[in-house]
Amino acid sequence: MKKNKPMIILFLTPAVLFFLVVFLYPILRTILMSFFHITSITDGIGEWTFRGLSNYINLFQTSLFRQSCWNLFRIWLYGGIIVLSLSLLFGVILTSGIRFKKVFRAIIYLPNIVSAVALATMWLQYVYSPKFGLLKSFFTALHLDSLAKIQWLDNDHKFYALLFAYCFGMVGYHMLIWCSGIERISPEYYEAATIDGAGKFAQFRFITRPLLKGVFKTNVTMWTVTSMAFFVWSQLFSTVTADTQTIVPTSYLYIKMFGAGNTVTDRDAGVSAAIGVILALVVVLVFTACNKLIKDDDLEF
Amino acid sequence: MKRKVLSVLLSVTMLASLLTGCGSSSSSTEQAPEAAKEETAAAATEEAATEAPEGTLVYWSMWEATEPQGQAIKEAVDAYSAETGIPVQVEFKGRTGIREGLEPALAAGQQIDLFDEDIDRVNSAFGKYLMDLEELSASNDYEATANAGLMQACRDAGGGTLKSIPYQPNVFAFFYNQDLFDQAGITAVPTTWSEFLDVCQKLKDAGITPMTMDDAYATCLIGYHLGRLVGEDGVRAIVTEGKWDDPAVAQMAKDFEELASKGYFSELVGSNVWPAGQNSELAVGDAAMYLNGSWLPNEVKDIAGEDFNWGCFAYPALDGGKTGTESNNFGAQVYGINKDSKMGAEAFGLIMKITKGEYDQKLSEMSIGIPADSTNSEWPSLVACAKPVMDGSTNRYTWAVGVEANEDMTPIIKENFIKLIAGSCTADEFVQTMQDAAK
Known part of the structure; x- marks a missing residue:
């Protein structure tokens, strides 16, 4: 094909300019900001004070930030295991030819279209309520009094209460990704396997699982990206003042950027930028690790 | 050649549409003054x-x-x-x-x-x-x-x-259910810590949970108590300079340990996420007192009802304290x-x-708020109870008496203080944990 350089340049210029201005400039500016002390996000560069790497060093020396990273790691790991395995299970069941598939799929996906604020209020003020909550009523009906007495939102249980509520809303989304991956696999493989005498579990183990490697990678990356941006649920589970059990790096970033609670506290957009850079690096790291560890290009189907 | 012309035309169209998209807001503002007339x-x-x-x-x-x-x-x-x-x-x-x-x-x-x-x-x-x-x-x-x-x-x-x-x-003060106070035979609001303990005991004896709290306002409780002892500057020094070995901290922790051990706090205080305490305990009459701002009657009016009999008193003075009931967060x-x-x-x-x-x-x-105009002397009945506290406030504390001044410590203070009032840690453990956390 004949290449027409002026045309290529003409067509690419708007997109390249758009990318440079809207994506690349903020990224570079954020990286630059992370080396400075900046009181307000709107301060001009002349008002910045150079700090070198001290924003990063101070962050890792602050126990609250380390706690927020630990919380996020647990959300990513435990939540990832729960959400990805549950969503895979539902995905496999829904694509196995069961009746009312569309109804079940809609039900499982439903929490995704309900506002997080409404969902969190339901969990906080109803499901976990130690006075009239769903869990209390459920365990009381089963005469499991020790479980019925648990205060799910006290310091010992709050993190897991948050994690469970969050996972509840995330299963449907990842289930759809699994479904799309499973539906790509030709039914002929399963028919052949059935004729050869393979049961459902063997079919999953030897056909579905190996052919879903690419989708698994997509799911892990998507889960990592959404986990790094975990914010709303943290805010909803600890209104006004942050909480050691629900704080995550993004909520710590918010505190540093806009101040904490009702008291006017020191603000530092530079520290917030450093947190943003750290989170971005984590996503890149996980994505690279996924690419190295999971090879999906050895199978063609 | 024709294709070249077409390509150029398409490119120009694309660029034009892009620029139109970018410029839409400025064109609408140009029209705005005409429309406004x-x-x-x-x-x-x-x-x-x-x-x-x-x-x-x-x-x-x-x-x-x-x-x-x-x-x-x-x-x-x-x-x-x-x-x-x-x-x-x-x-x-x-x-x-x-x-x-x-x-x-x-x-x-x-x-x-x-x-x-x-x-x-x-x-x-x-x-x-x-x-x-x-x-x-x-x-x-x-x-x-x-x-x-x-x-x-x-x-x-x-x-x-x-x-x-x-x-x-x-104004931030203790809001209470007057009917429950009457039921317990309490005739005067407490102004000192010992009177406050008496009020709690009378409520407890009458089978009433004396007070509750939500996580969002827990820091106000510790802030007020420390503020009464050492003033707001003292509180800020404790949280920003890590002076958790100040004797006032130990006294505060002992005072709240006593409240918790005597059962003066609701059993749910360890797990109340705002607004659970104010809505499902105070407003429905399950607990008698709640430290909060004068916006509280408005926030809970749909649950508490128009006939809820509100009362209000300033955080009690403490023996040997630096500030008294004239100092409030207003x-x-x-x-x-x-x-x-x-x-x-x-x-x-x-x-x-x-x-x-x-x-x-x-x-x-x-x-249901407080009027700003001093000639509007009639306060809404639900919040009129706060008038004596407001009128008697001559020294201003800021929010939570400055206990939230160190954003890196606030969640840690909140966690451990809630444990203290829930009875799941002792006063000594609280002080030790805070000293360790501030290092």
């Missing part, structure tokens, strides 16, 4: 995201349009526009909208003539954008009918000069005028409309 002043007050035409006052509000405060303010704004013919563009941004969006907008030079938020945030975080209001206040004789304590608080927060105008005053929302506003006098006029006379009274009634 035909609009009535009242209609122009409607919330709009477009740039305001010249001669229009732009007000960014911390309220939502659906809140009672937002509704009352909207009425005042409409009345102001009708009287003066000055169109006002109100943008109800909400608390988060102001906190996140106001400063970038001001820094970008967007036309915002006046805005409102909490007294401390306006004067510190937005301080460099504020117009000095001393002259406007004097020429309008504003202070003749204003709360002197709050005006002074605004001057203190503004670095010695008046840069904000207070409205919707509030404050207000405040209005600030943008120093770059070309309509400062008009903006001040609108502030007068909202914070004086009829509309101040209306705002107070609709939001």
Whole structure:
């Protein structure tokens, strides 16, 4: 094909300019900001004070930030295991030819279209309520009094209460990704396997699982990206003042950027930028690790 | 050749559409003044995201349009526009909208003539954008009918000069259920810690849970107690300089350990996530007392009902304490005028409309809040109980008496203090944990 350089340049210029201005400039500016002390996000560069790497060093020396990273790691790991395995299970069941598939799929996906604020209020003020909550009523009906007495939102249980509520809303989304991956696999493989005498579990183990490697990678990356941006649920589970059990790096970033609670506290957009850079690096790291560890290009189907 | 021409045409079309997309807002603002001429002043007050035409006052509000405060303010704004013919563009941004969006907008030079938020945030975080209001206040004789304590608080927060105008005053104190107090035979509110313990015991003896708390306000409890002992400066020193070995901390921890061990706190205090405590315990009559702001009766009125018999008393004084019941966390929302506003006098006029006379009274009634105009001496009945506390407050504490001044410590203080009042850690453990955390 004949290449027409002026045309290529003409067509690419708007997109390249758009990318440079809207994506690349903020990224570079954020990286630059992370080396400075900046009181307000709107301060001009002349008002910045150079700090070198001290924003990063101070962050890792602050126990609250380390706690927020630990919380996020647990959300990513435990939540990832729960959400990805549950969503895979539902995905496999829904694509196995069961009746009312569309109804079940809609039900499982439903929490995704309900506002997080409404969902969190339901969990906080109803499901976990130690006075009239769903869990209390459920365990009381089963005469499991020790479980019925648990205060799910006290310091010992709050993190897991948050994690469970969050996972509840995330299963449907990842289930759809699994479904799309499973539906790509030709039914002929399963028919052949059935004729050869393979049961459902063997079919999953030897056909579905190996052919879903690419989708698994997509799911892990998507889960990592959404986990790094975990914010709303943290805010909803600890209104006004942050909480050691629900704080995550993004909520710590918010505190540093806009101040904490009702008291006017020191603000530092530079520290917030450093947190943003750290989170971005984590996503890149996980994505690279996924690419190295999971090879999906050895199978063609 | 034909293909080349077509390609060029397509490229030009694409670029043009891109530029049109980028330029749409400027073209709409060009049309705006023409359109505005035909609009009535009242209609122009409607919330709009477009740039305001010249001669229009732009007000960014911390309220939502659906809140009672937002509704009352909207009425005042409409009345102001009708009287003066000055169109006002109100943008109800909400608390988060102001906190996140106001400063970038001001820094970008967007036309915002006046805005409102909490007294401390306006004067510190937005301080460099504020117009000095001393002259406007004097020429309008504003202070003749204003709360002197709050005006002074605004001057203190503004670095010695008046840069904000207070409205919707509030005071932070113990709110209680008078019917439960009567049931327990309590005839006077406690003013000292020993009287407070007596009140708790009487309630307990009558089978009533003396008090509850929500996680969001737990820091106010520890802040008030420490503040009574060492004053706000002392509290700030403890949390920002890590002086958790101060004897006041140990005494505070012992006092709350005693309250917890005697069962004066609700059993649910360890797991109450706001607003569980205020809604499902205090408002329904399951607990008698709750430390909160004077906005509480409004927040729980739909649950508690109009006939809820509210009472209020200042946080009790402590033996040997540095401050007494005259020191309280009282404050207000405040209005600030943008120093770059070309309509400062008009903006001040609108502030007068909202914070004086009829509309101040209306705002107070609709939001069950405290009036700012001293001639509006009638407080809404649900919040009238807070009047003696407000009137008796001569020394101002800031929020939570400064205990949240160190943002890196606040969640740790909150976690361990809630454990202390829930009885899941001892006073000594609390002090030790805080000392370790501050290292």
